[in-house]
Amino acid sequence: MITVEAYKNLVREVLKRDLDQNPAQRDGISHEGNDVLMLASGPGSGKTTVLVLRALRHVLVDGILPEQILITTFTKKAAKELRTRWLDWGTTLLNNLSTVPDFQELINQIDLNRCRIDTLDSISQQALTENRLPGQLAPVLAEGAASKLLLKRISFSTVYSAHQAELDQLFAAYTFEGDPPRNRGEALSVAKTICERLIQDLVDLESFGSVSSAHQYVVDILTTYRDRLRETNLFDFALLELQLLERLRDRTLHEWSNGISALLIDEYQDTNPLQEAIYFEIISGSSPLVTVVGDDDQSMYRFRGGSVELFTQFGERCRVATGRQTQRIDMIANYRSSGEIVGFYNSHISGDPGFNSARILPPKPEVDSQRSLVGMPVLGLFRPSPTDLAVSLASWLEQLFANRSLILSNGGESYELNVPTAGDLGDCVLLAHSVEEIKYKYNRQQRVGDTEARFTGHFRSAMHQHNLQVFNPRGRALRTIMSVQQLLGLLLLCLDPDGTLVDQVFPTNEARFFLDEWRIVANRLINQNPQPSDMGGLRHFVARWQNVSRGNYDIAFPPDWPVLELIFKLIAWMPNFQNDPEHQVWLEAITRTVSSAGIASPYGMKILQNSLHCNLSRQSLIRDALLPIAEDEVEVDEDIMPSVPRNHLQLMTIHQAKGLEFPLVIVDVGSHFTRNHPKQAFRRFPRSPANVVVMEDHVEPHLAAPLRGSRTPLDRSFDDLVRLYYVAYSRAQSVLMLVGCESCLKYGTGANLSGAIPNIALGWHRDETWPWRQPYTGRQRPIRVESPLLLI
Incomplete structure (x- = not known):
């Protein structure tokens, strides 16, 4: 083994990474002792670097073999990136040490390929397959479409057909607009989401079913589905993790868990209670060295069961469950974005006083850009209508990439935006709450369909008129x-x-x-x-x-x-x-x-x-x-594409962009909002709790212990929007542009300016104050607010 100091020197000399230049990264990799290491990692702060280098430190300094290390992350794409970097850096370090005679025997024992790096779903399947009980078959995973089809055939169709009116009334609370499901496909999706929530939150099913007959019907759908799958040795993701937890608790996976000497967990802010219980069982059972990485400000998967409270309350929850103390290190040095962009999203995440109490305590310092200011402000492009906006944005992009340079000016200041020689549309991304291009509506009475083009649909057409390509496979059903x-x-x-x-x-x-x-x-x-x-x-x-x-x-x-x-x-x-x-x-x-x-x-x-x-x-x-x-039960998965052609501009939901970065990021903050319509409020300024928050509150009384009671349902809905756009804004490296309809920046009408359109993405606070809107004197009010954007 080598010392920590020798390891840091090796990393500096071989990988050209001087950890002493970043105290948070240095301390995270050097952390000693039995305390759980918690890395609160801001955007662009190098969490993947620290995670991989800490795992390699366990091998070279702590003497832990790769097969004794378990690294989990949230997506297969993230797992692939971690595994690639682990093998690349690990091989480079080992090759360097191979020239030192004292390390030859050690290196011969190390097989980097034996480190387990994957999503918890895949880890669960592997553990249950390799540690089958006598006479037990290996579990078969029914992913996405297969699990939904099985739910439909095994239990949903029968129960829903018999009790549609009661179930639709319950399901209405869990649709985006609070209306009953439009069709069976939507009803099935809601039922699948509820069933997954009941498993992921470890809900007491008997207690939940006692609320009403509709609640009991949901429990019947779940239990019949679960029991039938187990009879045939089939599992969906949630049931697979539940099986792993049950095996850990009954000690039939004791040998497997005892083989874990180091546990590293990525994206912990999106963990659910079931997954937390699995991690705590491993920690209690085998006492591994533990590293937890995440950022509560970037929690955005509540709709998939993620509970940010598990991260903000991690220290106390871990102590109660495992007896282990936690040491937290804040990683705030940002290597991704310009100083102007970092300043903008720092202001966004800390601007609303109502959000501060939702963040981890003690508070994290602001993100600190290591690139400083680069002379390019955050841009804004706002037009009267979605169609005008699409045409203007496509024209702007055509000019930028045709001329390779644009002069941007507003008032007396001008800025030059240049495209690098190798730059192309693939360096850009358009992020939005939804990338739906066409809204389809089926009229049940007349049995005809009708379509309504959305901004992204107009944008595709406008781009094609300029011979520019877009990549948006999720834009249409x-x-x-x-x-x-x-x-x-x-x-x-x-x-x-x-x-x-x-x-x-x-x-x-x-x-x-x-x-x-x-x-x-x-x-x-x-x-x-x-x-x-x-x-x-x-x-x-x-x-x-x-x-x-x-x-x-x-x-x-x-x-x-x-x-x-x-x-x-x-x-x-x-x-x-x-x-x-x-x-x-x-x-x-x-x-x-x-x-x-x-x-x-x-x-x-x-x-x-x-x-x-x-x-x-x-x-x-x-x-x-x-x-x-x-x-309309089937969704596309564009992640199957290893890379998008360089001459295509990607359209992505903000959720899809998590963990990615682009030189130019365009964020749609208001293409849908031409007036203050209550049906759109959930996307910009909630008037009532979001559907996923309602579902959380409906299961909360049936949990073993309170989880989300510290925030009101409406506050949690606002919190999620703040985090959503924080993630969107922090994807940009050099240029960040916000786009929307001009009505989003108008003062409003009447003595109290009540016609304005509240929008969290544009600096509004949940108390309905808007710092972007400056006071004025005289009878003539300004038409538009003086936003902190360079409007073009």
Whole structure:
């Protein structure tokens, strides 16, 4: 082993990182003793660096082997980054030490690949697989779409059909706008969220079910689903973690937990009570060295069960649960953003006095930019309407990247914005609360659909007019995208040529509307005779499938044909699915849905020729794969793209951008807000508690101990918005631009200026004061506030 000082010297000489230049990083890596190390890590402060270097210190200084180290983080992408840096830096340090004779034997014992770095879900699956009880099979994970489909088939559909009115009344409290679910797909999503919350918060189900008959119906949905999955050795993420906790508590994982000598937990501010209980069981059981990293100001996953209170109250909760004391180190040196940007988001996070009591105590110092001022203020682009805003922003970007430079001026000051030689649209990102391009509404009475374009939809069109590309695969529901409709329609035409099988799976009117629409657009594509047209082309291919689907045996067809193979045959006539990045993400969502459906389907998503199962296998595909898409239950996952093409500007939700950074960040703070409409208030200035906060309060009485009682429901709703835009603003490296409608910056009307649009993202305090709005004298009030932005 080497000393801590020798380790710091090695890091400085080999990795070119002088830890003495950053006291917080130095102290975090050098921390000794049994106290739990808690790193309150501000944005851009190098938490990944400290996490990896501390883990490597455990190997080289503390003599802990990689297989005795467990590192958990929140997403697979973050886990991949941690693992890459661990292997890169670890290999470099070991290679350097290999030249020292005294370390040869030590290095031969170290296998960096044996360190466990992953999400807690994946760690749980690995632990339960490798430590199965006698006669027990390895757990099978049903992810996302598969778990939702299983919930739907096992318990939701039956209970919801019998008690829809009562459940809709309960579910209305958990929808964004407080209205009953618009369709079964939305009702299923709400039910899945409640079920996950009951597990993640370790809720007393008997107590929760006693509140009302609707509450008991939810418990029935969960317990039937949970019991059926366990019978078949299936688990979703929440149930997998619950199984791990139960095994830790009954000591049947004692050997596994005893093998953990160092535990490092990333993104702790988004941990839920179930995960906290797992960590505390490990800490109590094996007494490892523990490092916890997070930032309560960047907590933003309450809607996934994250409880920021577990971070702000960590010291006391850890002491009570494990007997271990905590030592906190604040990491505030920011290496990412310019001084102007850091100053702006420091002001945002500390400006509202009502937020201060939501933060960790004792208070953290402000983030300190190590880049100082660079001479580029925070920019603002505001226009009269979403359409005008989209056109102006696209035009501005076209000028910037065409000329590689822009002169920005406001009043008497001018600033020059330059694009580096290698710069491209890929260096930019547009962040928003929602990146939905088209709002789709289905009219149940008239059985027709209607669409309403949003700012991001106008922006896509405006960018295309300037020959600029955007990447926003989440902007539209799968069921409404023309090329997706064509592909799914071709599937229907091949497998259910006469539409009889659709009738037999009893789709809702809304789902039937889309299934019929898909057939129409698929027939149009066939009539266009797309390339390749040899051997009869697409029309002949579909006709052969239709012949088999009608029960006519074809010797050229195998007895069972995987649906995925049919999909990949069909995209031969649809080149966008082969070469366009957004289409590739949509194709992944379709194939993932089919694969997930195979878990619950008796036919494994294979199409059979056998007369007995010919129709049944096709029904299974329609019911388990196509109906979920038609009912808008399937979400896309653009994280499958290793990288977005450099000539595409990304549109991302703020939640997606967590942990990322970009030279130019554009934040949509008000494209939806042309007036002070109460239906939009939850996105900018809540008038009532957010739906996820309501759900927290509904389960709070049924927890083992109080968790969130220190903040009112409305305050927690405000707190989440403050944190959301803090994360958005802190993604920017060199240029931060806020965009929205001009009405967001207006004084308002009347003697008390009551027509203004309150917006937390634009400096409003929850007491409805607005520091950006300066007092004036005389009868003529200013039209716009004097914002701290350079308006362009």
